[in-house]
Amino acid sequence: MTDKLEHVVCNDPFDPMVVKPLTAMQERYYMASAWRMMWWRFKRHRLAVFAGIVLLLSYASIFIVEFLAPYNLQTRNTDFIFSPPQTVRIFDKGQLRTPFVYPYTYTLNMETLKREYTEDKSRPQTVRFFCRGDSYRFWGLFDSNVHLICPPENGTLFLLGTDRLGRDMASRLLYGGRISLTVGLIGITISFILGISIGGAAGYFGGWVDKSVQRVIEVLRSLPELPLWMALSAALPVTWSPVLIYFGITIILGLLDWPGLARAVRSKLLSLREEDYVVAARLMGASPRHIIARHLLPNFSSHLIASLTLSVPSMILGETALSFLGLGLRPPITSWGVLLSEAQNIEAVALYPWLLFPMLPVVIVVLGFNFLGDGLRDAADPYR
Amino acid sequence: MVIYLTRRLLTMALTLLAISVLVFIIIQLPPGDYLSTYLAELESQGETLSAEKIEFLRAQYGLDKSLVEQYLVWAWGLVHGDLGYSFEYGLPVTDVVGDRLYLSLVLNFATIVFVYAVSFPIGVYSATHQYSWGDHGLTFIGFIGLATPNFLLALVLLYAANVAFGTSIGGLMDPEFIDQPWTVDKALSVLEHLWVPVIVIGTSGTAGMIRRLRANLLDELQKQYVVTARAKGLSESRLLIKYPLRMALNPFIADIGSLLPQIISGAVIVSAVMSLPTTGPMLLSALQSQDMYLAGSFLMFLGLLTVVGMFLSDVLLALLDPRIRLEGGIKR
Numbered sequence: 001m002t003d004k005l006e007h008v009v010c011n012d013p014f015d016p017m018v019v020k021p022l023t024a025m026q027e028r029y030y031m032a033s034a035w036r037m038m039w040w041r042f043k044r045h046r047l048a049v050f051a052g053i054v055l056l057l058s059y060a061s062i063f064i065v066e067f068l069a070p071y072n073l074q075t076r077n078t079d080f081i082f083s084p085p086q087t088v089r090i091f092d093k094g095q096l097r098t099p100f101v102y103p104y105t106y107t108l109n110m111e112t113l114k115r116e117y118t119e120d121k122s123r124p125q126t127v128r129f130f131c132r133g134d135s136y137r138f139w140g141l142f143d144s145n146v147h148l149i150c151p152p153e154n155g156t157l158f159l160l161g162t163d164r165l166g167r168d169m170a171s172r173l174l175y176g177g178r179i180s181l182t183v184g185l186i187g188i189t190i191s192f193i194l195g196i197s198i199g200g201a202a203g204y205f206g207g208w209v210d211k212s213v214q215r216v217i218e219v220l221r222s223l224p225e226l227p228l229w230m231a232l233s234a235a236l237p238v239t240w241s242p243v244l245i246y247f248g249i250t251i252i253l254g255l256l257d258w259p260g261l262a263r264a265v266r267s268k269l270l271s272l273r274e275e276d277y278v279v280a281a282r283l284m285g286a287s288p289r290h291i292i293a294r295h296l297l298p299n300f301s302s303h304l305i306a307s308l309t310l311s312v313p314s315m316i317l318g319e320t321a322l323s324f325l326g327l328g329l330r331p332p333i334t335s336w337g338v339l340l341s342e343a344q345n346i347e348a349v350a351l352y353p354w355l356l357f358p359m360l361p362v363v364i365v366v367l368g369f370n371f372l373g374d375g376l377r378d379a380a381d382p383y384r
Numbered sequence: 385m386v387i388y389l390t391r392r393l394l395t396m397a398l399t400l401l402a403i404s405v406l407v408f409i410i411i412q413l414p415p416g417d418y419l420s421t422y423l424a425e426l427e428s429q430g431e432t433l434s435a436e437k438i439e440f441l442r443a444q445y446g447l448d449k450s451l452v453e454q455y456l457v458w459a460w461g462l463v464h465g466d467l468g469y470s471f472e473y474g475l476p477v478t479d480v481v482g483d484r485l486y487l488s489l490v491l492n493f494a495t496i497v498f499v500y501a502v503s504f505p506i507g508v509y510s511a512t513h514q515y516s517w518g519d520h521g522l523t524f525i526g527f528i529g530l531a532t533p534n535f536l537l538a539l540v541l542l543y544a545a546n547v548a549f550g551t552s553i554g555g556l557m558d559p560e561f562i563d564q565p566w567t568v569d570k571a572l573s574v575l576e577h578l579w580v581p582v583i584v585i586g587t588s589g590t591a592g593m594i595r596r597l598r599a600n601l602l603d604e605l606q607k608q609y610v611v612t613a614r615a616k617g618l619s620e621s622r623l624l625i626k627y628p629l630r631m632a633l634n635p636f637i638a639d640i641g642s643l644l645p646q647i648i649s650g651a652v653i654v655s656a657v658m659s660l661p662t663t664g665p666m667l668l669s670a671l672q673s674q675d676m677y678l679a680g681s682f683l684m685f686l687g688l689l690t691v692v693g694m695f696l697s698d699v700l701l702a703l704l705d706p707r708i709r710l711e712g713g714i715k716r
Contacts, residue, residue: 226649
């Protein structure tokens with residue numbers, strides 16, 4: 001392009017007060033609060049939204065486990081020990097019909113001494129929905145026996161097989177979620193409180209407080225986590241009741257998790273406390289606690305939420321590992337790790353591979369938290 | 385450099401001291417000392433000890449002294465290689481442990497080599513081919529690797545090997561070599577068995593490492609000097625190796641600080657699942673029977689391994705990067 005642009009002078013009177021009126025859309029965009037912007041950015045992250053929905057559903061399920069599970073936690077079907085999973089089908093001899101299962105007939109193979117279950121294809125049994133089954137007391141409030149899905153009349157429904165006492169794995173898995181999913185939440189609350197207060201003090205006061213906190217964090221972070229968890233939970237008195245053990249384990253998980261969070265809080269505070277509005281608040285006589293809680297924390301609460309989400313999985317995995325090794329939760333408390341501890345020896349796994357099913361929810365929940373946390377972190381970052 | 389080294393050595397010593405205090409507290413945590421457990425056990429077998437004998441034992445194990453004195457005795461013993469006394473086995477800890485410490489060392493070292501050897505090429509590929517199918521696929525596999533707890537991976541591998549070959553892949557050497565003196569054959573057998581646990585333990589570390597290397601390299605690749613170099617006509621491969629790769633390598637080595645505790649943690653639980661003759665299963669059984677001196681020695685050993693490993697990585701980093709040397713401290 002060699003042609004020069006024509007020189008234009010506008011002769012219209014200039015009025016600096018004229019502002020182009022914003023359209024409703026623009027107004028909404030420019031006036032949006034930080035949280036709303038974060039929500040918009042988060043929504044674009046498809047995978048994170050999907051993970052969030054999956055997690056919401058699983059956490060919602062722990063409120064109505066009794067209703068969802070076909071059997072009760074401790075119901076034993078002594079005729080069906082180590083029964084393999086039953087498949088729910090809708091085609092019987094090429095014909096579509098209501099969902100049904102084939103009943104199992106049990107024989108003990110006298111040569112290999114293995115339990116063998118064969119499907120009896122001549123007697124399809126219809127699965128029932130919204131039906132009456134094992135009775136339970138719902139949250140200690142009222143008695144009921146309504147289930148979402150029940151075994152057929154005089155039949156069985158083992159969606160994921162049964163364990164060594166003939167207990168339904170699918171039901172136990174649902175009940176186990178109640179423990180496994182909440183362990184992470186309680187642990188993270190403890191670690192959150194510790195991380196905020198210790199990291200906050202280090203970041204705000206600086207100086208020797210900061211130095212000593214830094215040293216402690218360094219020591220704690222240079223220790224391998226799992227052996228330490230193992231040692232601490234082994235030190236829990238054997239005489240404690242299962243509920244006390246549950247709280248003991250969550251506290252142990254939370255006690256060793258705070259350094260990462262404290263470090264993040266500290267580095268954020270170090271940069272934020274030099275801002276003018278902090279100086280202004282201090283000059284007006286605000287206490288350090290007030291300044292940290294009222295002015296500084298809200299500034300990076302979105303980051304905190306993201307990093308919290310990312311550290312829940314390590315707690316869930318920690319509980320699973322400890323219970324799996326027999327150092328964590330113990331029966332009758334049922335968590336996914338406790339269920340997996342049945343699959344500890346290779347003989348059991350080789351003969352009854354469905355004992356490994358509790359792996360699936362663990363992996364799904366951990367992946368879910370990772371995706372959700374990634375999405376939140378991206379959404380919380382204003383410089384993108 | 386000398387100043388840097390001494391400072392780093394000093395912090396290492398202090399960290400070890402703090403760890404030893406922590407471990408000693410853990411040893412003391414279970415209610416009752418060892419002697420009361422021992423006496424209860426004797427009583428259940430119908431035997432009793434005279435009061436003098438009990439007093440003698442109490443003095444022998446130093447249980448009549450204050451906690452601080454007990455700690456000093458224990459720590460002094462540690463420095464001299466006396467790891468205490470395993471009450472379960474009735475032997476000094478050093479005799480109980482045997483080869484296990486060396487095998488643990490070998491296992492952890494092999495895993496670190498594996499993590500670096502695998503994550504480096506994959507990380508570079510992922511960064512240079514960002515958003516390609518290969519990158520997406522590798523990222524996805526990496527996510528699965530991060531989310532699957534390694535002891536579950538071990539179980540699945542054991543199961544798969546059992547179904548596919550009908551053999552067990554547990555253990556760290558062929559059965560005929562167990563409790564035999566070290567020979568070349570035995571060492572070869574260990575090498576043959578080593579790869580399975582190494583892959584199992586290394587997976588999540590590798591996945592994390594790939595993600596970090598990819599992110600670091602991507603950051604570097606967007607910088608102006610890369611554009612300049614490209615504009616001056618440097619070939620792509622030469623450009624990559626000459627500048628950005630070296631910069632991205634820095635956090636790669638510094639990351640050993642977070643990798644090492646992770647690998648050591650993983651080795652403990654995977655060893656327990658695959659019944660490897662390392663420290664893992666023994667730590668577990670010691671904890672289960674609350675044989676706290678034995679467990680404490682293992683904890684101390686694992687802590688030592690981590691701290692020394694981090695020290696070595698920091699020295700390596702200082703040799704590699706003059707900025708750290710000159711500042712005289714580490715910025716993380």
